[in-house]
Amino acid sequence: MSRSTNPGKEGASTSTLPEQPRVLVARRHHLLVRWSHWLNVPILLGLVLSGISIYWSSPIYQHKPDPRTGNFDVAADIGVWICAHMPGLHHYKNPPDWIYTHLSLGPGMLASALRLHWLCAYAFMLNGAVYVAGLIAGGGWRGLLPRRTDLFDALRMFHYYVGVPFAKLARRPWPHPSFNTKYNALQRTAYFSVPLAGGLSVATGWAVHKPMQFHWLAAIFGGFDTARVWHFWLMWVFILFVVPHVILVFVDGWDTFRGMITGWSSRVTPPEVQGQ
Amino acid sequence: MNKTRGFFGECALQTLEVAPQVLRRRTRRDVLLFGAGAVAALAGGGSLLPQDTLTRLGLRRNLNSPGKEWLLNRAIRIDDDVAEALYSPGRTVPTYTKSQITPLKNNYNGATPDPGYIPGWHLTLDGLASGVSGAVDIRTLITRFSIHDQITRLVCVEGWSAIAWWAGLRFDDLIRAYPPISQAKWVRVESSVNLDASGNPDPYYVSIDLATARHPQTLLATFLNGQALTVEHGAPLRLLAPVKLGLKNVKAITKLTYVAEEPKDYWAERGYSRYDGI
Numbered sequence: 403m404s405r406s407t408n409p410g411k412e413g414a415s416t417s418t419l420p421e422q423p424r425v426l427v428a429r430r431h432h433l434l435v436r437w438s439h440w441l442n443v444p445i446l447l448g449l450v451l452s453g454i455s456i457y458w459s460s461p462i463y464q465h466k467p468d469p470r471t472g473n474f475d476v477a478a479d480i481g482v483w484i485c486a487h488m489p490g491l492h493h494y495k496n497p498p499d500w501i502y503t504h505l506s507l508g509p510g511m512l513a514s515a516l517r518l519h520w521l522c523a524y525a526f527m528l529n530g531a532v533y534v535a536g537l538i539a540g541g542g543w544r545g546l547l548p549r550r551t552d553l554f555d556a557l558r559m560f561h562y563y564v565g566v567p568f569a570k571l572a573r574r575p576w577p578h579p580s581f582n583t584k585y586n587a588l589q590r591t592a593y594f595s596v597p598l599a600g601g602l603s604v605a606t607g608w609a610v611h612k613p614m615q616f617h618w619l620a621a622i623f624g625g626f627d628t629a630r631v632w633h634f635w636l637m638w639v640f641i642l643f644v645v646p647h648v649i650l651v652f653v654d655g656w657d658t659f660r661g662m663i664t665g666w667s668s669r670v671t672p673p674e675v676q677g678q
Numbered sequence: 679m680n681k682t683r684g685f686f687g688e689c690a691l692q693t694l695e696v697a698p699q700v701l702r703r704r705t706r707r708d709v710l711l712f713g714a715g716a717v718a719a720l721a722g723g724g725s726l727l728p729q730d731t732l733t734r735l736g737l738r739r740n741l742n743s744p745g746k747e748w749l750l751n752r753a754i755r756i757d758d759d760v761a762e763a764l765y766s767p768g769r770t771v772p773t774y775t776k777s778q779i780t781p782l783k784n785n786y787n788g789a790t791p792d793p794g795y796i797p798g799w800h801l802t803l804d805g806l807a808s809g810v811s812g813a814v815d816i817r818t819l820i821t822r823f824s825i826h827d828q829i830t831r832l833v834c835v836e837g838w839s840a841i842a843w844w845a846g847l848r849f850d851d852l853i854r855a856y857p858p859i860s861q862a863k864w865v866r867v868e869s870s871v872n873l874d875a876s877g878n879p880d881p882y883y884v885s886i887d888l889a890t891a892r893h894p895q896t897l898l899a900t901f902l903n904g905q906a907l908t909v910e911h912g913a914p915l916r917l918l919a920p921v922k923l924g925l926k927n928v929k930a931i932t933k934l935t936y937v938a939e940e941p942k943d944y945w946a947e948r949g950y951s952r953y954d955g956i
Contacts, residue, residue, distance in 0.1 A: 425698050428691040440715065444723040451727075460837035507731045512836065513949030514728035514750075520951075521726070521753035544688045583688055613833055614771040614921050614956045615764040621772075626831065626839055664708040666701075670693050 427666040430584075434536025436662055438529045445529060446640055448522035453637060454506030455515035462634055477501045523607060530600055545584035546594045555579075555587030592643060599639040606633040726750070754951040761955035762887075770895055771920045774829045774841045779903070782832070782840040784910035787882075788874040791930060793909040795871045801915060805865075805936030807857045816914045820900055823847035823855070828897060830920040832927065833956055835945075844918050846899035850892045858888075858936030865891050866941035867917055867926075868933040884926045885943045885952060886919065888936075895920050898931070923954040 431439070463476035473479065481500030485491040494500060502509040507518070537543040549555075558579045569576030579586070585593060609620040609629040623629040651658050661667040724732075725741045726749070732741055784790060801819065803812035825845050833839045858865070865886050872882035890896060899918040900907060907913040912929025919926055925945050935941070946952035 424695040425701060426693050426695050428693050430691060444719045448723065503734065507728055508734055511728055511730055517750040517754055520757045521750060524753060524756065541689060544686060547686055584691060612764060612956050617772050630837060663712045664705050
């Protein structure tokens with residue numbers, strides 16, 4: 403992420419129009435990458451909401467039924483705890499359902515959750531193919547590959563982020579580490595891991611969905627029941643990615659956000675590192 | 679280092695020079711399109727949510743429309759077609775050892791039937807090539823056909839599964855002994871003793887394609903864990919089709935009907951898919 407903006411080069415135009423300096427911009431994201439990026443928002447939202455509704459019908463994390471309430475679902479316990487401790491929720495009418503009424507389509511709707519989940523799952527696979535096509539067509543895949551120096555550079559970035567609040571408080575300059583690559587090591591790790599998690603979600607999804615025809619696939623993930631656990635925690639990879647992803651885009655500014663809509667960025671790589 | 683970028687090395691981002699007003703116009707166009715797309719996705723995606731969810735969110739209007747039903751049903755039909763394409767008569771499901779058996783709960787959707795039906799039970803066969811209905815009792819089924827043991831996984835649509843030791847006759851052997859009409863492509867498997875949650879009669883019926891019925895691991899099970907089936911598990915005869923979801927594995931079968939057209943299915947009528955191959 404280089405910060406230099408090239409305010410245009412020779413405005414040597416032979417036209418009679420008033421001289422307008424042309425601006426230099428960098429092509430950042432291929433059209434197909436941008437489309438699939440934004441389509442992932444509703445698709446993943448649909449998958450998570452319907453997925454938690456499906457989870458309700460047979461929770462992975464269970465305990466012996468409570469002798470008083472008969473409840474065995476850890477997610478229901480969390481709902482009860484939230485309603486007991488959060489201000490304003492003391493009169494919530496069905497605390498064990500709190501998680502499911504707020505983070506899913508709702509409890510007791512397996513049939514409609516499955517229909518939506520299949521619709522979104524097929525859309526997600528198609529969208530993944532569009533994303534891969536865009537990465538290949540635009541050459542963007544090279545920017546995502548892990549490098550040998552990533553661990554060290556990730557520590558530098560981590561050190562930078564940890565220091566930002568202190569530097570701001572002390573009003574000290576705190577320069578962003580400079581990289582001559584499209585993404586820094588932390589970004590690269592995240593942007594490489596998320597498509598990987600997408601692929602693994604699809605694979606574990608098929609393992610859970612067709613455990614007999616694809617029993618070899620279920621076996622790779624440790625069998626049918628373990629594949630469900632994988633599928634559940636892969637959902638959290640997306641959720642835990644999205645939160646800092648959105649925050650950091652806002653922090654980084656309009657150019658980064660606009661880049662994913664229009665494809666171009668006004669942050670042009672300094673000429674000295676071009677062709678590295 | 680700079681020279682040896684190679685195939686995997688990152689290239690510098692491609693740059694281009696544009697007139698500022700062109701850039702501004704394109705950016706405005708793209709951002710407006712993005713905004714329109716976001717609104718369309720919110721409206722379109724939101725309207726696809728189940729009506730119960732929308733009602734809970736405070737929406738009074740009914741957003742169920744033929745288009746919404748069509749799209750969601752299309753998704754499960756495509757998924758069913760994929761499942762059917764994946765099926766192969768020669769592919770068998772994994773079998774397990776007795777040490778891997780897990781508990782199997784009574785998963786009757788409604789009340790468990792009163793065992794009073796068991797002594798007078800017989801299996802009715804319809805849609806036979808002979809043109810007459812057949813009636814077979816359990817003794818005939820157990821003595822006339824060879825009984826096969828099988829330890830397989832039963833997978834429920836809800837997500838849980840259980841490994842159980844079953845024994846019974848092969849469905850295929852019954853089909854050979856009582857050949858169906860030549861046009862038959864489906865078998866309707868029915869239990870007339872099924873009850874709903876309040877204990878009222880609620881006949882249970884599923885559609886099974888003949889290819890699945892003929893699969894070597896599709897049993898008409900009569901034993902569980904070496905014992906005759908109990909009423910909780912569908913005494914005296916239940917379907918065990920491990921290539922299908924548990925909801926197709928009808929307990930306490932009373933009637934088999936061979937038909938040419940796809941018969942009705944209890945859970946397909948309640949919004950689930952109809953082929954349910956796994």
